Each structure stands twice: as C-alpha cells, then as structure tokens.
Amino acid sequence: xxxxxxxxxxxxxxxxxxxxxxxxxxxxxxxxxxxxxxxxxxxxxxxxxxxxxxxxxxxxxxxxxxxxxxxxxxxxxxxxxxxxxxxxxxxxxxxxxxxxxxxxxxxxxxxxxxxxxxxxxxxxxxxxxxxxxxxxxxxxxxxxxxxxxxxxxx
Amino acid sequence: xxxxxxxxxxxxxxxxxxxxxxxxxxxxxxxxxxxxxxxxxxxxxxxxxxxxxxxxxxxxxxxxxxxxxxxxxxxxxxxxxxxxxxxxxxxxxxxxxxxxxxxxxxxxxxxxxxxxxxxxxxxxxxxxxxxxxxxxxxxxxxxxxxxxxxxxxxxxxxxxxxxxxxxxxxxxxxxxxxxxxxxxxxxxxxxxxxxxxxxxxxxxxxxxxxxxxxxxxxxxxxxxxxxxxxxxxxxxxxxxxxxxxxxxxxxxxxxxxxxxxxxxxxxxxxxxxxxxxxxxxxxxxxxxxxxxxxxxxxxxxxxxxxxxxxxxxxxxxxxxxxx
Numbered sequence: 001x002x003x004x005x006x007x008x009x010x011x012x013x014x015x016x017x018x019x020x021x022x023x024x025x026x027x028x029x030x031x032x033x034x035x036x037x038x039x040x041x042x043x044x045x046x047x048x049x050x051x052x053x054x055x056x057x058x059x060x061x062x063x064x065x066x067x068x069x070x071x072x073x074x075x076x077x078x079x080x081x082x083x084x085x086x087x088x089x090x091x092x093x094x095x096x097x098x099x100x101x102x103x104x105x106x107x108x109x110x111x112x113x114x115x116x117x118x119x120x121x122x123x124x125x126x127x128x129x130x131x132x133x134x135x136x137x138x139x140x141x142x143x144x145x146x147x148x149x150x151x152x153x154x
Numbered sequence: 155x156x157x158x159x160x161x162x163x164x165x166x167x168x169x170x171x172x173x174x175x176x177x178x179x180x181x182x183x184x185x186x187x188x189x190x191x192x193x194x195x196x197x198x199x200x201x202x203x204x205x206x207x208x209x210x211x212x213x214x215x216x217x218x219x220x221x222x223x224x225x226x227x228x229x230x231x232x233x234x235x236x237x238x239x240x241x242x243x244x245x246x247x248x249x250x251x252x253x254x255x256x257x258x259x260x261x262x263x264x265x266x267x268x269x270x271x272x273x274x275x276x277x278x279x280x281x282x283x284x285x286x287x288x289x290x291x292x293x294x295x296x297x298x299x300x301x302x303x304x305x306x307x308x309x310x311x312x313x314x315x316x317x318x319x320x321x322x323x324x325x326x327x328x329x330x331x332x333x334x335x336x337x338x339x340x341x342x343x344x345x346x347x348x349x350x351x352x353x354x355x356x357x358x359x360x361x362x363x364x365x366x367x368x369x370x371x372x373x374x375x376x377x378x379x380x381x382x383x384x385x386x387x388x389x390x391x392x393x394x395x396x397x398x399x400x401x402x403x404x405x406x407x408x409x410x411x412x413x414x415x416x417x418x419x420x421x422x423x424x425x426x427x428x429x430x431x432x433x434x435x436x437x438x439x440x441x442x443x444x445x446x447x448x449x450x451x452x453x454x455x456x457x458x459x460x461x462x463x464x465x466x467x468x469x470x471x472x473x474x475x476x477x
Contacts, residue, residue: 020346022346032267112275112277133346135274136282138275139277
C-alpha cells in the first residue's frame, strides 16, 4: 500500500486537475479553441512585420497551439501594452524575446526558459499572473521543445 | 566549570546544546537553500524563508554567547561577560519583531491588491512538476525535524537553566505551525484560490512577530535585572524565597531582603540583613553567605550586607509593581 502512495497521489492530483487556474484560462482555451497570443518585434526571436508573425518564438507558439488544439489570435503591441493585457487576462501568453530577468515578472507569469544565449541569458514567454495550470502546461511543452541548446544562439 | 550550574551532567548537556546549535544551523541552511529553488511567486514561501533566515540568529548567538559569556571577570568587566549575550538578544529580537511587522504589511498589501501568486513548472528528472508540490515537500522538511530539535533544546535548556536556549526551543517547536500555514496556502493555490497564499503569509508573519516578542521580553527582563522567573516564564523562580527562608532561620537575623539577579545561566544574590543586636561575628556572616549559596545549585555568589536598618530603595523591593 505504502509503495503505491505516490502513484495514487499523482492519479488523484491529475484527476482533480490540480493546480487550477483561478481565472480559468485553460478551461476557456479548451472550450473556445482560441489561444490569444501577444507579439512584439524582437528579431530573431519574433518578426512581427509580416501578416503572420515569424521567428523562433512564433514557431514555438504555433506548435503549442497545435498541441492544445487551438487556433491562435495574434495581437501586436509594445512590451508594456502586452504585459498590461496579460495582467487584465486579455491575453494568454506574450512573446518578444523576453529574458528570465524581465522586469515584467512583477505583474505577469514567467515560463521556464526554452533557449539559452551564449552570454547566459535565458529566454522565456510571459503568461497571465496566477494561471498556474496554464503555465504548467506551457512549461511542460517548452521543456519538450528546447529551441536551442546552451550557447547555440548569440 | 564556569558559567554553568553545578548540577550533575551540566557539562555533558552543554556539549549536547552545542551540537544541537550546529545541527540547527545546518538544518536551517538546508531549508533555506531548498526554499530558494521552489519559492517562485508564493508570498507564503517568501515569508517562511524570511523566518528561516532569522531563525539562524538564536543558535549563532548561543554559540558566540557561550564563548564570550564564559570569560572570567577582570578590572574592566568586574561582573564578567554574561550580559553580552543578553545584549545580543535584544538586537536579534528587535530584528525578528521588525521583520514580522514588515512581512505582515507585505502580505496584507498583496491580499488587498488581489495579487494572484504565479507558480509554474519545475524541471525534475526529465519531467516538469508543479513547483507548488515541491514547495509542500520542502515545508514538511522545514516543520517536522524542527519540532524534535526544539524538544531536545528544551531539555538542555532546563538542565543548563538557559533562558535564551529555552526561548529558541519554544520557537523551533512552534515552527510546524508556520509550515502548516504555508502548506495550506500552497494547497489553496493548487485549488485555484489565489488568496490563501497571502493569507497564510500574514499568519506566518504573526508567528514571526510572536517569536520576536518572546525573545525581546526574555532579553529585556535580563538586562533590567527582573526578578528571576522559571524557564517557562509563568511564575517567579523560588530561588529568592529559598535564600530568604534560609537566612531567617539564622538566630542572629532579625530582617532580610534578598535581591537576586540572573547572570546568564547563573544567579547572584544580595541579601541585606538587619541583625538582632549590633555585635555579630564576621565568621557567622561569611559562613551564612557560603551556606546560602548552597540552597540552589544555580547560585554562584551570595553577598550579605549587614545593616542597622533597611535602606529605602532596598525596602521598596518588597513592594509589588502597582503599589
């Protein structure tokens, strides 16, 4: 019995869908099939000039949306406006070459790093604050899709 | 051995207390390191970590204090160095109290601002697990062993009659409460309740303030030469009454006022004595002083001052505070 406890715990937790999103981001994406992504120009990570954003990060977001079975609704804006929208839960994630030490981590959630530059900077995506189920899903996805090994990008 | 009561096994207990202090420091350090990794956006974990950092101070002060406090008296410090520890404790307790107040407001503001704590995934052995679950594991580690370390310290404190060690033990033993509060906070986050985190943080900050208050009261009572209390601070220590009763049994004694000071783990007493007639022998007085010293093992010195009548200020020592 004792040996099975961890397995039982994982099962229980998974079946309750813990952790949950206080504002229900994951459930909303599952029911509307829409992923609201904010982009801001920051080459080579994000090229937001063309109609469909291009670059390392938009490719990752497309793969993530595919995993969720969701269509992406892109929103362009400055870093400030994207961060504000995340705080208001008007966006589900934001990309634009954000680094793990970004000052926006005060108001938004920060994902696990998915790329490492030669000078040791870690690249992350931003998520709405406190939406922990959604952030965990994103983190799990990013850990399976490291876009560049350590030191490969400058 | 200087600086510890003449009880059997006190020296052995002192070594044990030293080991406990080192163990405490290593244990708290391990908790702090783990908390750094799992803290993420949780206010409860941040508050718990501040509490852990501050709880390094008492065992450190114990080790330093035991070293400094045992130095023998000299011209410059004729009463010895025991009070150095008390002075250190006043500083530490004030820091604890102030950190508690700061964390109380910090948590309160986050609660008022309806700030949602963000806790994401943590890469572990090729998997990504929710950092909150790891946080709960760390909290169990920070609460459970502390309880047993606290109990062991309490035993040493009793044998050594060490008030600061007793206060530290009390705080360790209560550590599981703040860990439990933080666990409830994190579990709440898991269920999508953003407010449980800050609410738990506020509770923990209250516990930190309480610890600070306990230590501050102990330390201030010490430097103010408060009437000695028992280790649990619930009642007066019987030592003064014991000396009083012993001296009153001497045939030459008419009236006595005993004032006892605590110096670290030991007591020194001053007894003003009014003799029955004005011819008493030096031998009688000095022998009474030596025998009075034996009524309690924690007494290091009893001074007997024969007087014709009680000086006013000494006589006031009989009055209660309110009078």
